[in-house]
Amino acid sequence: MTETFGPLSPALILILSGLLLPLLRGPLRNALFLFAPVAALVLVWALPLEPGLAIDWLGLHLVPLASDNMSRIFGTAFGIAAIAGALYGVSQPSVTEKAAALVYAGAAQGIAFAGDLVTLFVFWEILAIGSTLVIWSNGNTRAGLRYALIHVLGGVLFFAGISAEISASGSVAMHAMRADTIGRWLMLSGILVNAGALPLSAWVADAYPKASWSGAVFLSAFTTKAAVLVLIRLFPGEPALLWIGLAMAIYGLIYALLENDIRKLLSYSIVGQVGFMVVAVGIGSPLALAAAALHALAHILYKSLLMMAAGSILRSTGETRLTELGGLFRVMPFTAVAMLVGGFSLAAMPLTAGFISKSAIFAALAEDQARFYWFALMAISTGSVLYIALKLPWFALFGQRRSDVAVEPTGSMKAAMGGLCALIVALGCFPAWLESLAPEIVGVPILTVDHILFQWLMLIAASCIFIGLFALLRPSVGSTLDVDWLWRELPRQVIPFSNGIRDRFRKPADRGLSQAKQGIALFSQAFQSRLRMAGNWRTGEVAAWATALLAIYVLIAAL
Amino acid sequence: MTVTGRKILFALVAVLALLVVVDSFVTHHPSFGIDGTPGFAAWFGLVSAAIAVVVAYGWGLLMRRPGERADD
Incomplete structure (x- = not known):
């Protein structure tokens, strides 16, 4: 070959x-x-x-x-x-x-x-x-x-x-x-x-x-x-990546929990999940690097699937805001299943690809005795269950329907979503292929009873909190301030202010400008008349003035 | 909380309690000691999810603005 x-x-x-x-x-x-x-x-x-x-x-x-x-x-x-x-x-x-x-x-x-x-x-x-x-x-x-x-x-x-x-x-x-x-x-x-x-x-x-x-x-x-x-x-084991990755994971979790738009929520979630990978790169051991790579692979699969489901909803309803969606499971069952499988994989539900890759990351953190990062990322991982496996399906797929479905997903769209669903579940059920790709994870206990039970306890605990604090998680129309306020909003606020200053100085400036224009006009008139007259100067006068100027120039140069 | 919400919560708590009991009979492979204690994942999950919701809600009170941005 x-x-x-x-x-x-x-x-x-x-x-x-x-x-x-x-x-x-x-x-x-x-x-x-x-x-x-x-x-x-x-x-x-x-x-x-x-x-x-x-x-x-x-x-x-x-x-x-x-x-x-x-x-x-x-x-x-x-x-x-x-x-x-x-x-x-x-x-x-x-x-x-x-x-x-x-x-x-x-x-x-x-x-x-x-x-x-x-x-x-x-x-x-x-x-x-x-x-x-x-x-x-x-x-x-x-x-x-x-x-x-x-x-x-x-x-x-x-x-x-x-x-x-x-x-x-x-x-x-x-x-x-x-x-x-x-x-x-x-x-x-x-x-x-x-x-x-x-x-x-x-x-x-x-x-x-x-x-x-x-x-x-x-x-x-x-x-x-x-x-x-x-x-x-280039930077395996770089210590700065540990706190940079952790900050990304926290940011992604908080902003995704607050977000109303499905595709923005998924985008914040990308930052959060990449944060997990960055922390693993910061650990830098062979197991951690392999885990980061496998989590990138799993993340590409389930995030592509989630974006497909979101795109399918957008194409069919023209809407991606949770406040305007609901009840889609009945009218778009294929898309709904895709969204659930993708969400469960991100939430590291056992028998999905995300469970394998996240388990490898936590095993790498444990191997390196990175206690603080292990507990912090475990807490963030539990928090991510709230927005991706609970909030998103609850408000988009179940409850009362608020948007009409104009077009169904095409056959090729369903084929793509179905293929990714099958791959995510297959990789979760049979991790041997992932182990052959990254042999460093072979010794990690993943599909063991205690580990699977651990994850189920986490998922159900998060579900209890979702129902118990439901009122705080209800999506709302709005936007969450971010650093991009500096280049998206600040100029809009500064420009009217600068316009106000300009208006205040406009009248005196206009008066000054009109006076200057009059002065220029007078000067221009006189200059034009002199130019017209220039054509009538006698040759002897021109020669005398040129000689005088040349003499002055030579004198200055000699001095 | 609605009646349905209360019923779902009750069912979830019951399942969680049942799994904690099962967890007591499983051999653990802890990484840091405490994570091998029976029911650790349950209480750690409850606490961390609750903290996530409260922190996000608090951040929302500070930073969330009504209405969408100009070209969103």
């Missing part, structure tokens, strides 16, 4: 297909949209687990395609997400979104298989461009611009850090490091911007819900998880 495909990159297949897609029409376009992600996933598994072709370019030793166990885990996750996303969104009429989605998925694969810092940065930027176009293709220019600006900031930080690292070490090789120089802190900051870390986490919930019903599925899978992979490669 390898001999047949050679060093062909999964990224190249997807990016070239994305660029070719707008040139095709009808069934051929859809066929390419569906085929390219499948071919990419085949290549992920066809590549041998070793550094690929090296290229020396401008004195830089580039390795654009290097496969190892970690790139295979992330490449598989990105590949499955791209296949499921393409199947789900094949009926999406926007060709721009489809093309951008393929480029975006390709860039994620490029990051997974990048073997040097320069290649990594190139795909990092293509990822930002692809994802921005996915948002823009839904017509949300302002949100897309905000998203692009945040990622430009992240890209600049990352580039500055990479430049400093290359100039210091003289090498573009990717290797584990600590944030112990300014350059490395810049690099870490740039990666954390993409991961959705505080204080700039708000971009996730601002941008992702602005994409179309199908575009948000792609967005939920790639950017933040690609950042987690880069953290695994």
